[in-house]
Structures are given as C-alpha cells and as structure tokens.
Amino acid sequence: MMPWRPVYAVLEREVVRMFRQRTRLVAAMVRPLIWLFVIGAGFGAVLGQASGLSYQQFLVPGVLGMTMLFGAMLAALTVVYDKESGVMRMLIVAPFAHYWIVIGKMLAAALAAILQALLLMLVLALLGYVGQETRFGVLVLGLIATSLACAGIGMLVAAFTRTLDNFAAIMNFVIFPVFFLSGSLYPVNQLPALLKAVALANPYTYGVDLLKHATLGVLSSGMGADFPLAMDLAVLAGFTLAALIVASWRFSQESAYEPMIHILTGKRGG
Amino acid sequence: MNQAADSLLAVHASGLVKRYGQLVAVDGLDLDIPSGQFFGLLGPNGSGKTSTIHMLATLIRPSRGSARVAGHDVVHEAVKVRGAIGLVFQDSALDRTLTISENLRFAGLLYDLTPAVIRERSAELLELFGLADKSNRPVGSLSGGMRRALDIVRGMIHHPKILFLDEPTIGLDLPNRRNIWRFIDRLRARTGMTVLLTTHYLEEADSCDRVAFIKNGKLVQSGPPQQLVESLGRHIVEVESRDIDALAQRLSPKLGPCLKDGEVAQFRFAEEDVTPLARLQSELGAQIKALRWRRPNLNDVFLWIAEGKI
Numbered sequence: 001m002m003p004w005r006p007v008y009a010v011l012e013r014e015v016v017r018m019f020r021q022r023t024r025l026v027a028a029m030v031r032p033l034i035w036l037f038v039i040g041a042g043f044g045a046v047l048g049q050a051s052g053l054s055y056q057q058f059l060v061p062g063v064l065g066m067t068m069l070f071g072a073m074l075a076a077l078t079v080v081y082d083k084e085s086g087v088m089r090m091l092i093v094a095p096f097a098h099y100w101i102v103i104g105k106m107l108a109a110a111l112a113a114i115l116q117a118l119l120l121m122l123v124l125a126l127l128g129y130v131g132q133e134t135r136f137g138v139l140v141l142g143l144i145a146t147s148l149a150c151a152g153i154g155m156l157v158a159a160f161t162r163t164l165d166n167f168a169a170i171m172n173f174v175i176f177p178v179f180f181l182s183g184s185l186y187p188v189n190q191l192p193a194l195l196k197a198v199a200l201a202n203p204y205t206y207g208v209d210l211l212k213h214a215t216l217g218v219l220s221s222g223m224g225a226d227f228p229l230a231m232d233l234a235v236l237a238g239f240t241l242a243a244l245i246v247a248s249w250r251f252s253q254e255s256a257y258e259p260m261i262h263i264l265t266g267k268r269g270g
Numbered sequence: 271m272n273q274a275a276d277s278l279l280a281v282h283a284s285g286l287v288k289r290y291g292q293l294v295a296v297d298g299l300d301l302d303i304p305s306g307q308f309f310g311l312l313g314p315n316g317s318g319k320t321s322t323i324h325m326l327a328t329l330i331r332p333s334r335g336s337a338r339v340a341g342h343d344v345v346h347e348a349v350k351v352r353g354a355i356g357l358v359f360q361d362s363a364l365d366r367t368l369t370i371s372e373n374l375r376f377a378g379l380l381y382d383l384t385p386a387v388i389r390e391r392s393a394e395l396l397e398l399f400g401l402a403d404k405s406n407r408p409v410g411s412l413s414g415g416m417r418r419a420l421d422i423v424r425g426m427i428h429h430p431k432i433l434f435l436d437e438p439t440i441g442l443d444l445p446n447r448r449n450i451w452r453f454i455d456r457l458r459a460r461t462g463m464t465v466l467l468t469t470h471y472l473e474e475a476d477s478c479d480r481v482a483f484i485k486n487g488k489l490v491q492s493g494p495p496q497q498l499v500e501s502l503g504r505h506i507v508e509v510e511s512r513d514i515d516a517l518a519q520r521l522s523p524k525l526g527p528c529l530k531d532g533e534v535a536q537f538r539f540a541e542e543d544v545t546p547l548a549r550l551q552s553e554l555g556a557q558i559k560a561l562r563w564r565r566p567n568l569n570d571v572f573l574w575i576a577e578g579k580i
C-alpha cells in the first residue's frame with residue numbers, strides 16, 4: 001500500500017523549497033531564454049530557415065526539455081543535500097520501506113520540473129513562441145514522461161553520489177552531455193554516425209522528441225520529431241522504471257547504506 | 271521468550287553481533303529493557319553504543335543474533351519497529367531552510383498523522399520544550415540548544431512507545447544540557463515511555479533506572495547506577511606523587527589495582543572506616559604530595575571499566 005501522506009510530505013517540501021529559493025527559480029527561467037534568444041538568434045542568422053521553421057522555433061522543445069532536465073536534476077540531487085544536512089535521518093527513521101523515499105523523491109523532482117516547465121511555457125506563450133499549433137494532449141504527456149525520465153537520471157546520479165562537492169563534475173559529465181547529445185539543438189537523424197548512436201542511447205533524446213511532437217509535429221524537412229510518438233513513450237517509461245529500480249536497489253543496499261548511516265551520525269560505533 | 275513476557279519488554283536483544291569487515295563493533299550483546307524504564311547505555315568511544323542503537327532502530331542489520339523492539343522483530347518487521355520508536359540522533363535531523371512548524375509538519379506527515387493532529391501535538395510539545403513562541407522561525411536561526419530541543423520534539427511527534435536518545439546533549443553548554451534534561455524529565459513524567467539513552471556525560475545517567483556499560487561491543491556491567499557505584503567500593507583514594515610508579519607498586523599489595531593518570535594514582539577502598547587511610551598518609555609522609563579520599567560516582571565506574579580493571 002502506498003504511504004501517500006509521506007509521499008505528499010516529500011512533494012510539498014520540494015515545492016516549498018523551490019519557491020523559497022528564488023535564485024534557483026529565476027535561473028531556471030533565464031537559462032533557457034538565453035539559449036533561445038542568444039544562441040538561437042545567433043545560429044538562426046547563420047542557418048536561415050528550413051521550410052518556414054526558424055531555428056528559434058526549432059529550439060523551443062529543446063529549451064522546454066532543458067528546463068525540466070535541470071529542474072529535475074537539481075531537485076533529485078537534493079537527496080545528496082539531505083544526506084549531508086541530516087534531513088535524510090528524518091526519512092530513514094520513518095515507518096515505511098526505504099524504497100518509498102526514492103519514489104517520493106523522484107515524484108518530487110518530476111513535479112518541480114513540470115512546475116518550472118509550465119512557468120517557462122507561460123513566458124514563451126507571452127512572447128508568442130507557444131502557438132495554436134501546439135498539441136496540448138501530447139504536451140501534457142511530454143511534460144510528465146520527460147520530467148519523470150529526467151528525475152530518473154537525477155536519482156541514479158544521487159544514489160551513487162556521496163557529497164555535493166562533486167556537483168561541478170555532475171554538471172560537466174552528466175547534465176551537459178545529456179543535454180548536448182540529444183536532439184535539443186539539432187535533428188538527431190542528421191547527426192554523424194557516432195554522435196547519432198550516442199543520442200539514440202540517451203533516454204533524454206526521446207523526451208525532447210516527445211516535446212517536438214507536441215510543439216512542432218512531424219515535418220517533411222526533418223526538423224520536427226525524429227521518432228514515432230509511441231516509441232518515445234515506451235523508451236521513457238522503460239528508462240524511468242529501470243532508473244527507479246536501480247536507485248531503490250542501491251539505496252537499500254547495505255554496503256551503500258551503512259556508510260551513509262555513518263556519515264549521517266558522524267562516526268562509527270561511538 | 272513467550273509472547274506475554276515479550277510485551278512487557280520494550281527491548282529484547284539476544285546475541286546481537288555487528289561486524290564491519292574485520293572490525294567487530296558489537297559482539298554478542300544481550301539486552302532486556304522493561305517497558306517504561308529509563309535505561310542508559312554507556313561506554314567509551316567506539317564501544318558499540320551507536321551501532322547497537324542503529325540495529326535496534328532497524329537502520330542497520332545485525333550480522334548475527336536477533337532483537338525485538340516494542341514486540342516486533344528488527345529485521346522482519348522493521349517498518350513496525352520504526353513506527354513504534356522515536357530516534358534522536360547525535361546530529362540534527364532537521365531542514366534548516368524550513369521553519370519549526372514546517373519541520374514538524376514534514377516529520378508528522380512522514381508518520382501519517384493528519385495536519386490537525388500535527389498542529390495539536392506541535393503546540394503541546396513546543397510549549398513543553400519552551401519553543402512555543404518560535405514556531406515560525408527558520409530552524410537555521412535557532413541556537414544549538416533550541417535545535418536540540420526541536421530535534422527531540424521531532425522524535426516525539428508520533429508519540430512513540432520507546433524513545434532512543436543517542437548523546438542528546440553532546441556539544442551543548444551546561445545551561446542548555448540542564449534544560450534538555452528538564453524537558454526529558456517532564457516528557458517522561460507525562461508519558462511514562464521507555465527511554466534508551468547513550469551519553470558521555472555520566473552524571474546525566476545518574477537518574478537512569480538502570481545502566482549498562484559496554485566495551486568492545488560486549489556488555490561489561492549492568493545494574494542500577496547506585497548499585498554499580500557502590501560495588502566499586504566505599505571510597506576512591508587518590509594519591510599524588512612525583513614517582514607514581516614506585517608508589518603504585520608499594521601500595522598495590524595493600525590497596526589492590528590502581529588507575530594511573532599523570533602524577534595521580536587512584537585506588538578503590540572497600541571500608542567505610544577511613545582510619546587506615548589517615549594512618550597511611552602519615553606513614554608515607556614526604557613521599558607523596560597529597561592523599562585524599564572521596565565517594566565514588568558513575569564516572570569512576572566508567573573509568574575502571576574503560577581501563578579494564580573490573
């Protein structure tokens with residue numbers, strides 16, 4: 001049976017913290033807008049338009065995905081912050097199986113990502129970048145499936161990370177590669193073979209593709225979605241489930257768990 | 271152990287072992303704590319106190335042996351055990367970015383309490399712990415003493431049957447330590463719950479119903495504090511001298527084993543009548559700087575056990 005009140009508590013805390021940490025929220029809005037208006041405008045001028053689609057319009061699903069990737073990753077990594085700060089102590093002594101901590105944290109990270117994506121969409125709509133051609137049903141699916149997959153990537157990293165000292169490394173070796181080696185900045189089908197293989201192996205690619213289905217659709221120019229919608233959904237769902245299982249397993253594993261207890265309590269056996 | 275007897279025991283551990291590779295942190299510990307008892311688990315650093323508490327609280331798995339807490343098996347019924355106990359760690363378990371009431375709401379929801387119940391209990395406990403007027407303050411702005419008090423409130427929000435306090439006053443100054451103990455005494459008076467305490471400040475264990483000393487993961491001595499203190503002897507004799515080794519050698523046949531620390535040697539003296547000590551003082555004369563005697567206390571029990579002399 002699902003301990004829904006504890007799971008709700010984890011979600012509520014994440015949302016309260018997100019709106020309290022204004023700089024984190026502002027950064028989450030500004031980062032994609034910089035990509036859209038600086039990088040997008042710059043490359044757009046070089047590339048021109050492909051079949052009536054400006055490069056900026058092509059980037060919209062990419063930056064939506066980016067907001068969710070960063071939002072979910074940062075929220076999932078609060079697991080590491082919780083280990084360091086002691087909040088994890090509250091969670092591990094509570095009366096439910098420990099894998100619920102992983103599930104709760106993953107849902108919380110996905111929720112934070114969705115809220116940030118919705119905020120960004122509001123800004124984009126006001127600026128005229130989210131238009132009537134958007135398929136809202138697919139968009140809702142895209143937000144949910146992509147945010148969960150991003151939360152899954154975050155939980156996997158968090159489960160294997162001891163301290164936030166490694167945060168720069170996580171940015172450089174996880175978040176940026178996941179972002180760059182996806183279809184966010186360029187159509188996957190036109191990539192060189194090696195890069196294409198990496199992008200195909202990157203679950204986040206299918207999240208961006210799902211968002212392309214929602215905002216761009218399938219275009220004859222090849223600038224729209226690269227894969228069938230059902231394939232995107234299947235890959236994202238499969239990856240999310242696998243990430244959840246691995247992170248839960250890692251979390252309940254004694255060898256991973258006991259050192260955490262000792263970190264939490266300061267010393268061994270004292 | 272049959273079911274009826276089990277229900278009277280808050281904690282029943284037998285042959286508890288915890289191994290970390292080569293290191294044996296807890297080595298075949300047997301422990302029975304009746305319901306409602308105030309029990310102190312004492313011992314030097316690294317003696318296995320915290321490992322023991324963590325096994326009883328289901329946070330780590332015993333390598334061998336078994337334990338029942340509040341009638342539930344710590345391995346097979348871990349969730350039930352966690353629902354019945356409150357655990358206050360050596361270090362804070364609070365979110366410093368949230369306020370006091372937000373922290374308690376979070377903790378309470380984790381125990382499946384309704385918001386109304388959480389509000390009611392928070393008000394009651396914060397009153398008891400002298401934090402009632404601070405419920406909207408962020409935890410990060412509280413003093414160390416207040417945070418500790420809040421940590422205990424957090425561990426009590428679900429009204430546990432058994433409260434584990436792992437060094438609850440560590441790092442606090444004396445007035446704050448006294449405050450914490452005043453709170454814990456009030457809490458015990460009101461709820462009658464079982465409390466399992468570990469502490470380095472042995473005078474804090476004086477009010478325990480029973481204490482157990484552990485060393486190298488093994489139970490060395492246990493009993494009511496007063497009884498343990500009395501078993502040490504009627505007096506502790508402290509002799510101060512420049513050549514403490516020679517003096518110890520000379521006195522040991524008469525006074526038994528001693529603890530040496532710098533220029534001071536301590537002996538246990540079993541008799542109430544101290545005339546032999548006064549005689550000894552004049553006998554030794556200039557060989558010693560001082561000779562004095564006093565009543566033993568729990569600190570002495572701790573020291574003699576830590577040195578392996580009892």
